[in-house]
Amino acid sequence: MARDSDGRVVFVDGALPDELVDVEFIEEKRDFARARLSSVATASEHRVTPPCQHVSDGCGGCNWQHLAASAQHDAKVGIVREAFARTGRLPDVRMVRGASVGHGALRTTVRMAAAADGRLGFRRSASHDVVAIEECLVMHPLLAQLIADVGVRGAGEVTLRCGDATGERGVWAHDRARLLGLPDDVVTGASAVVHEEVAGVRLRASMSSFFQASRQAAEVLVDTVRHASHGLLDGSEGPIIDAYGGIGLFSATLVPKDVHAVVVESSASACDDAFANLRGHTADIVQARFEQWAAQPAGLVIADPARSGLGKPGVGVIVETDTPCVVLVSCDAVAAARDARLLVDAGYLVDEVEVLDLFPHTHHVEVVSTFRR
Numbered sequence: 001m002a003r004d005s006d007g008r009v010v011f012v013d014g015a016l017p018d019e020l021v022d023v024e025f026i027e028e029k030r031d032f033a034r035a036r037l038s039s040v041a042t043a044s045e046h047r048v049t050p051p052c053q054h055v056s057d058g059c060g061g062c063n064w065q066h067l068a069a070s071a072q073h074d075a076k077v078g079i080v081r082e083a084f085a086r087t088g089r090l091p092d093v094r095m096v097r098g099a100s101v102g103h104g105a106l107r108t109t110v111r112m113a114a115a116a117d118g119r120l121g122f123r124r125s126a127s128h129d130v131v132a133i134e135e136c137l138v139m140h141p142l143l144a145q146l147i148a149d150v151g152v153r154g155a156g157e158v159t160l161r162c163g164d165a166t167g168e169r170g171v172w173a174h175d176r177a178r179l180l181g182l183p184d185d186v187v188t189g190a191s192a193v194v195h196e197e198v199a200g201v202r203l204r205a206s207m208s209s210f211f212q213a214s215r216q217a218a219e220v221l222v223d224t225v226r227h228a229s230h231g232l233l234d235g236s237e238g239p240i241i242d243a244y245g246g247i248g249l250f251s252a253t254l255v256p257k258d259v260h261a262v263v264v265e266s267s268a269s270a271c272d273d274a275f276a277n278l279r280g281h282t283a284d285i286v287q288a289r290f291e292q293w294a295a296q297p298a299g300l301v302i303a304d305p306a307r308s309g310l311g312k313p314g315v316g317v318i319v320e321t322d323t324p325c326v327v328l329v330s331c332d333a334v335a336a337a338r339d340a341r342l343l344v345d346a347g348y349l350v351d352e353v354e355v356l357d358l359f360p361h362t363h364h365v366e367v368v369s370t371f372r373r
């Protein structure tokens with residue numbers, strides 16, 4: 001973020017803090033503008049040549065490859081700190097740099113698109129065009145092999161998923177794309193199932209259900225939520241609400257089988273997976289939008305909403321549960337800060353905010369915040 005000579009904010013795609021750069025304006029409004037980097041006059045000490053060949057082809061998959069791997073996590077902490085100070089009006093929260101998956105972590109779920117030449121690729125940044133991919137720095141080898149083997153006919157998005165622990169692979173062509181030359185082991189379609197192992201638990205994830213980007217990301221997140229839960233996972237203060245619970249990742253890996261857990265999740269396929277993953281547990285799986293769920297008393301709420309966050313309606317339901325502790329997992333810094341402010345206004349205190357790096361080479365953050373009353 002820079003300012004022009006009038007003090008107007010200019011968002012410069014591709015620039016790093018403390019750099020002197022030449023830019024080309026691509027959008028101008030009265031109170032802000034967007035610009036694209038033309039050249040770097042004085043480079044940041046953290047600027048590097050992108051390690052992936054496809055960045056120069058325009059691939060928009062990993063937008064932080066020009067920032068040294070060693071500087072990415074601290075940059076994410078800075079972004080979250082600023083969001084909590086500005087949006088959340090919470091400048092003094094205890095914020096810690098949490099765990100990172102490291103740059104060897106490989107994505108086991110990717111969403112790709114059909115390129116015009118019949119190969120799979122990622123969207124060009126800020127465009128619908130597709131850049132065909134031959135090698136990907138962040139993709140699991142089981143998927144890299146798959147994209148080398150298959151051809152695509154037609155246009156559209158394709159989800160690819162593999163299990164790092166199980167070696168299973170699946171593809172789901174969302175719309176008109178048809179995949180040719182698929183190896184025999186690959187399962188296909190929205191309801192096809194791939195299994196993964198996290199924290200020693202075997203989990204089922206249908207192709208159309210949300211699952212964390214990599215096995216390492218899921219392990220780190222589960223571990224972080226365990227520590228953030230302050231011993232309340234034993235049900236001592238009441239049932240555990242696993243809000244926006246997906247396939248039941250947290251309930252299946254963290255909640256003892258005899259402790260009452262309630263998974264609230266809007267997607268039918270994720271609920272089916274959660275039902276399978278929580279067999280033998282004392283768990284209810286409720287297919288509902290969390291904002292519309294009839295709240296029940298809770299000893300702990302773990303909430304992991306989509307990018308837009310909980311908002312007022314989601315926070316309202318948490319307050320109705322009368323829980324003494326909330327562990328909020330946010331995948332957007334501003335949404336995390338906004339939800340934190342709403343929870344503070346509702347009477348909770350921020351215990352700690354942990355910033356994880358689960359998505360190397362991208363600006364994506366994961367924030368785990370704990371609130372107590």
Ligand SMILES: C[S@@+](CC[C@H](N)C(=O)[O-])C[C@H]1O[C@@H](n2cnc3c(N)ncnc32)[C@H](O)[C@@H]1O
Pocket residue numbers: 210211212243244245246247248249250264265266267270288289290291304305306331
């Ligand atoms: C970020 S994912 C987290 C899933 C799970 N906690 C995990 O870590 O695998 C968010 C989940 O919320 C679900 N979801 C989105 N909007 C929802 C809503 N309004 N109410 C309940 N679930 C919702 C999505 O289907 C998705 O499974």
